[in-house]
Structures are given as structure tokens and as C-alpha cells.
Amino acid sequence: MKLSLMNVCGFVFLLLFLLLVTAGCFFLGAFGPPHTNVRHNDLSPCVIKPRNEPHPPMVDSINCDQLGAKLVEHDQSKLQVVPLKSVTHYVHIPNEKRGARMNRWYQFMTVFIDIQFTSEFVKKVIEKNAAVISLNITVGYKNTNTIKEGSWSILASGHVSRVMNCHYNENDFPSCNHIQLFELGSVHHSFYLINVNFDPFPLEKTIPDHRGLGPVKEINMLEIHHSGGFTIIFLGLKSIMLLVTSVIFIYYQWHMSALNRPANVIEKTLREVVITLIFMNLPLEYLKLWYDLPWMVVLNDFRQGLFLCALAFFWAVFIGEHQNYDNLSESGVAKGIGNHLKQLLVVAIGCLTLFIYEFCERGIQVIFPFYSLWSTREGQKVAWLLVLIALLCVLVYYGVLVVQAVRVVVTLWKREKSVEGLSETARKRYKKVFFIFKCQLVVTLTAAALCVATFLPSELLLHQWQNVNSYQYSFYSGMITGNYGLWNAYVLVTMLLYLPQHEDQDQKSDSTSAGDIDMQQLMAKTALE
Structure with missing residues (x-):
């Protein structure tokens, strides 16, 4: 996957955009109407x-x-x-x-x-x-x-x-x-x-x-x-995010279609993430203002779970493709998604477990609203078993992700030493790309950590026992809107950061003055040295 050669100021602007959107969405939920x-x-x-x-x-x-x-x-x-x-x-x-x-x-x-x-x-x-x-x-x-x-x-x-x-x-x-x-x-x-x-x-x-x-x-x-006020704010936020992500995705696809090569595995996975994000951003809840749709809650949870599953797939592939250098082909491009089956299997088990829990709890409630998986001793054991399996998968997945990221950073550090003998222009160019890529790794691990720390607890804390009206702000509401803003901002930044360049632009540039740097090929050279 090629890393666009934007200047450092442009990259810092993207990071500030991610932070501002996340913080703005969090405070919008925390200091706005309560969630319930x-x-x-x-x-x-x-x-x-x-x-x-x-x-x-x-x-x-x-x-x-x-x-x-x-x-x-x-x-x-x-x-x-x-x-x-x-x-x-x-x-x-x-x-x-x-x-x-x-x-x-x-x-x-x-x-x-x-x-x-x-x-x-x-x-x-x-x-x-x-x-x-x-x-x-x-x-x-x-x-x-x-x-x-x-x-x-x-x-x-x-x-x-x-x-x-x-x-x-x-x-x-x-x-x-x-x-x-x-x-x-x-x-x-x-x-x-x-x-x-x-x-x-x-x-x-x-x-x-x-x-x-x-x-x-x-x-x-x-x-x-x-809360009706929270619903209005959240649906307005979803409408804005739907418009922004759709425009950026069309622009991204236009660049992809102009390439004279097939999309690699990271680009394909990123495209799937954006599609699931747009599906999640669709404000279908507006239909409930006219129709009685009790299954909409289950559909919303399914859309969010589908996006998080695709995002976890992308993180595993994104970091794994820059770490599995022994499986690179002669052209320096990874052979495909088969190199990440272990990580993807953990993601699939975790997502499937949460889907079963959702179906057994809210899915049955669509037909019989009095049902609850927690209402009997046997049901409580099944519920806790599903939750613990999902939690174990999340911890194993994130642990493997961190280990792979550390290996990638070590390889980057070796590569930084190897470019000291190049010309000053080439050395500055490579160091700029290394800096941007390491920041992208940090942002990815931070986003994954926030998802791990907040998504699963939010699924368990569906009901607030205290009177939320007695508080001037609600951390739970801010957690929902903040996570939503983080997911959208992260995907938008990733699309812009890895925006493919047209082939005619690559042909007009040499390897040390312009164009994109393929991080997989660049780091494969270090692994083979």
C-alpha cells in the first residue's frame, strides 16, 4: 500500500481534524441532552x-x-x-x-x-x-x-x-x-x-x-x-457524517479506478470498511417517526457490529501486511488475506459471539418483549459465557495487534538507519514518510484501544440505574457520540492518508523526488537485509 507524500503540516492537520471531531462529538453528547x-x-x-x-x-x-x-x-x-x-x-x-x-x-x-x-x-x-x-x-x-x-x-x-x-x-x-x-x-x-x-x-x-x-x-x-433530544442530535450527526463519508469515498474510488493495477488487500479491506461505515451512518431511525419498527434497534446494533468487525479486519490486515515480510512475493506485495487467518479467526469468533448474544436478547424481544436472557439462572450463565468469550477474543486480538505493531516499529527503526547514506533530499523524504507511518500506527492502536475500552462495556451497560437527569452531563452519552465521531474521523483520515496517486503522476516522478512510497516494499528490503 502506498503512503501519499503529503507534507508534515498536512498530516498534522489531519491529526488535529481527528482529535477535534472526536472531542467535539464527545462534548456534544456529554453536555447535551442525556442518552436516556x-x-x-x-x-x-x-x-x-x-x-x-x-x-x-x-x-x-x-x-x-x-x-x-x-x-x-x-x-x-x-x-x-x-x-x-x-x-x-x-x-x-x-x-x-x-x-x-x-x-x-x-x-x-x-x-x-x-x-x-x-x-x-x-x-x-x-x-x-x-x-x-x-x-x-x-x-x-x-x-x-x-x-x-x-x-x-x-x-x-x-x-x-x-x-x-x-x-x-x-x-x-x-x-x-x-x-x-x-x-x-x-x-x-x-x-x-x-x-x-x-x-x-x-x-x-x-x-x-x-x-x-x-x-x-x-x-x-x-x-x-x-431521550428525544439526544435522538435529534445523534441523527443530525449521522446525517452530516453520511454526507462527508460518501463524498470522500467517491473521491477515493475515483482515484482507485484511475490506477493501472488491481487494488491490493489493504485497499480492498479499507474499501469494505468505508462501505460498512456508510451503511452504519444511514439515519434509518427517521422511519420510526412514521412506522412502528421494533426491529430497528436490532438492525442498528447489527450495523454497528458489522462496521466494527470490518474495522478490526482492516487493522489486522493493515499492520500484518507490514509485518509479514517472509510471505512477500518477489514484487514485494503480500500474497493476500490468507496470511492473517489467525487474527481474522479471532475477530470472526468475537463478532459471532456478540451477534448470538444480540439475537438471543434483543432479537427475541422483537417478537416477545418480555423475554430476557438474564431472567433465568441458565440464561444468565449463557449470557456471561458469551460475554466472556467476546471479551477474551477482544483482549487476544488487541494483544496480537500491539505485538505486530512493535515489530513494525523495530523494522522502521532499522530502515531509518539504513537511509543515512542516501542523499540529503532522499533522506529527508524517507524520514518524513517514516514519521507519518509511525504516527498512523499510534493513531490506529489508540483507536483500537478506545474501541476495546468502551464498546463492550457499553453493550453491557444498556440501562442506567441512576436518574440521569440529576447530572449536568452524562459520560455515557459522551462515550456514544465520541466513539461515533472517532470511528468516522479515523476512517476519513486513513482514506486521505492512503489516497492512491494516478499512474501518470507516478511516471512523471523518479524514486527520490516525487510519487508515493510503497511501505511494504520499502520495509521488505530491511527484512531481507
């Missing part, structure tokens, strides 16, 4: 009125009898008065008293339930190694603020079981984590109603002296949705 908004709602308990209808309407404030808070403690004596199976908890999203409505800019919505048990009961759960609760969930919707019975349409319903993870907090006080109820990949409607029924079965066989939920102090609902 959190709303807390209290569940209202109701006694179900007996009805002879085969499909009775959802329980709402107009067709239920309100229960007092003491009646929802669900101990044995209270159950003799009101059976647990006759109690339905309902909640409006958003709260009907606030006069608000949901917005299609919200993109997705996740709902959790927070059951606060008595400390004595939680201690028993911890001693018996957690417990499982079963519940029936029904989600309804409407788009007009009509107050009448039967105005809600059912969106989804199902029977689910959830594992309770209880522990002692930092104050040595027993407590249980929030329990995820469902996740919607599209917020297409204005109002939502949730009905929850708890099964009146023993919580756990090891705790037979408690029925239903056990002693409960309070039940709250936690609703998290994508």
Missing part, C-alpha cells in the same frame, strides 16, 4: 371485579377498586381477605396526572419493577441463594387521551418468571435488584398501560412459610426511554 430519561411511577393495586366477558378490558382507574397500601403487604392473614390472584397492579406511562404523552423520538422503552421486601424476608432469600417470582404482564396502548372503559388496545401479554438477585449493600442492609419486565424497540404510541398479576405460588420451595411475594413494603415501576 428515567421516570419513577407507583403501581396502583386493584381488586378485579368479576366479569363474564371472555376478553375483559384492561384494568384501569375507572374499572377497579383502590386498595390501601397496608392491604398489599401480602402476608398470610391478608391473603385470607383478598387472594393475591384477584389483585392487579396497573400503571400509566406516562403518568396520567402529569398530562404528558410519549414521543416517537424516544426510539425504545425499557420497564423495570422495584419490589421492596421486608429486610427479614430478604435475609432468608439471601440465605437460600435467591428466589424466583412468576407474574403475568399485559401492555396496552392508545393514541388519544380518551377516558372510557375498553379504550386500550393490547400490545403484548405473557407469563414470565424472573430471578431475584438479593444482596447486602454497602451499609450491610439487605436489598434486591430491580427486575426487568419488558423492552419495546419502538415507542410508536402516545399512552401505555401496564397490568401486572403476581402468581400466588410459593416464592421458593426452600421458603415454604411465605406465599405469593412474601412480605412487601412497596412496589414501584422504573421506566427508561431514549
Whole structure:
């Protein structure tokens, strides 16, 4: 691959461009609207009125009898008065008293339930190694603020079981984590109603002296949705990046088509990276403003994963092509992608593992929003296994990348010594190319390190437990926009840095005054010496 002979000022300008775009995108997300908004709602308990209808309407404030808070403690004596199976908890999203409505800019919505048990009961759960609760969930919707019975349409319903993870907090006080109820990949409607029924079965066989939920102090609902302001900023950013990357890619392809030689493996891989980047930059989320597309969240994760997979392939090929000198042909050009099968196999395993995790989690939620891979003990083991395999692949890949980069730097250092005997003009020309190439290696390793340090944790930290509105800025939001800006800026800088020169320009220049320097051939000479 030939390195364009731009001057040092031009290269410094490209580096400043990369830094400014990354920093600007980070601060745009960090100091702009938060990535998610959190709303807390209290569940209202109701006694179900007996009805002879085969499909009775959802329980709402107009067709239920309100229960007092003491009646929802669900101990044995209270159950003799009101059976647990006759109690339905309902909640409006958003709260009907606030006069608000949901917005299609919200993109997705996740709902959790927070059951606060008595400390004595939680201690028993911890001693018996957690417990499982079963519940029936029904989600309804409407788009007009009509107050009448039967105005809600059912969106989804199902029977689910959830594992309770209880522990002692930092104050040595027993407590249980929030329990995820469902996740919607599209917020297409204005109002939502949730009905929850708890099964009146023993919580756990090891705790037979408690029925239903056990002693409960309070039940709250936690609703998290994508911030509308963040969605507007991010889609605007994607639209700008789509335009810029498309124009630069067309310019790059025009230079490639003018060459009288086939593209080498690095140029082909770079082209694939740019194509996946443009595919990722397409602001398809605008379609959700008109259509109910719950699968769009999965498609977005797939597009991002596809780009990162292509980028990891490019980094392995880019550094490997300048390190595998024993496999160079007589012309000094590497034989092909077969020289990097080990690194590419690690990338493929990592990407495939994350794809399986995404499909098992959000993919199934498109059809059944109440499903969660983390809801059962077996599912948690599978989820952690997939995450650990992906993490291991990422660490092995980056370790090999660093080792190869060190070998390339050592070869560059030897080559720098070998050009001391050349003329002053040729020596300056070679040293300038060495400097630019070493900086490109540093930028590549830095970008790879940032991807490793932020992408995988961001996949696990999909839900923020704290109220993000209480912060003046959000590091998580800045991490998302900063990574996005870094990926785009890095690919743009790489395309401009390795922009092919026309053959007629190469023919007008000699080997020491103009044209491009083929780094593979140049460094192969050092390896053979």
C-alpha cells in the first residue's frame, strides 16, 4: 500500500481534524441532552371485579377498586381477605396526572419493577441463594387521551418468571435488584398501560412459610426511554457524517479506478470498511417517526457490529501486511488475506459471539418483549459465557495487534538507519514518510484501544440505574457520540492518508523526488537485509 507524500503540516492537520471531531462529538453528547430519561411511577393495586366477558378490558382507574397500601403487604392473614390472584397492579406511562404523552423520538422503552421486601424476608432469600417470582404482564396502548372503559388496545401479554438477585449493600442492609419486565424497540404510541398479576405460588420451595411475594413494603415501576433530544442530535450527526463519508469515498474510488493495477488487500479491506461505515451512518431511525419498527434497534446494533468487525479486519490486515515480510512475493506485495487467518479467526469468533448474544436478547424481544436472557439462572450463565468469550477474543486480538505493531516499529527503526547514506533530499523524504507511518500506527492502536475500552462495556451497560437527569452531563452519552465521531474521523483520515496517486503522476516522478512510497516494499528490503 502506498503512503501519499503529503507534507508534515498536512498530516498534522489531519491529526488535529481527528482529535477535534472526536472531542467535539464527545462534548456534544456529554453536555447535551442525556442518552436516556428515567421516570419513577407507583403501581396502583386493584381488586378485579368479576366479569363474564371472555376478553375483559384492561384494568384501569375507572374499572377497579383502590386498595390501601397496608392491604398489599401480602402476608398470610391478608391473603385470607383478598387472594393475591384477584389483585392487579396497573400503571400509566406516562403518568396520567402529569398530562404528558410519549414521543416517537424516544426510539425504545425499557420497564423495570422495584419490589421492596421486608429486610427479614430478604435475609432468608439471601440465605437460600435467591428466589424466583412468576407474574403475568399485559401492555396496552392508545393514541388519544380518551377516558372510557375498553379504550386500550393490547400490545403484548405473557407469563414470565424472573430471578431475584438479593444482596447486602454497602451499609450491610439487605436489598434486591430491580427486575426487568419488558423492552419495546419502538415507542410508536402516545399512552401505555401496564397490568401486572403476581402468581400466588410459593416464592421458593426452600421458603415454604411465605406465599405469593412474601412480605412487601412497596412496589414501584422504573421506566427508561431514549431521550428525544439526544435522538435529534445523534441523527443530525449521522446525517452530516453520511454526507462527508460518501463524498470522500467517491473521491477515493475515483482515484482507485484511475490506477493501472488491481487494488491490493489493504485497499480492498479499507474499501469494505468505508462501505460498512456508510451503511452504519444511514439515519434509518427517521422511519420510526412514521412506522412502528421494533426491529430497528436490532438492525442498528447489527450495523454497528458489522462496521466494527470490518474495522478490526482492516487493522489486522493493515499492520500484518507490514509485518509479514517472509510471505512477500518477489514484487514485494503480500500474497493476500490468507496470511492473517489467525487474527481474522479471532475477530470472526468475537463478532459471532456478540451477534448470538444480540439475537438471543434483543432479537427475541422483537417478537416477545418480555423475554430476557438474564431472567433465568441458565440464561444468565449463557449470557456471561458469551460475554466472556467476546471479551477474551477482544483482549487476544488487541494483544496480537500491539505485538505486530512493535515489530513494525523495530523494522522502521532499522530502515531509518539504513537511509543515512542516501542523499540529503532522499533522506529527508524517507524520514518524513517514516514519521507519518509511525504516527498512523499510534493513531490506529489508540483507536483500537478506545474501541476495546468502551464498546463492550457499553453493550453491557444498556440501562442506567441512576436518574440521569440529576447530572449536568452524562459520560455515557459522551462515550456514544465520541466513539461515533472517532470511528468516522479515523476512517476519513486513513482514506486521505492512503489516497492512491494516478499512474501518470507516478511516471512523471523518479524514486527520490516525487510519487508515493510503497511501505511494504520499502520495509521488505530491511527484512531481507
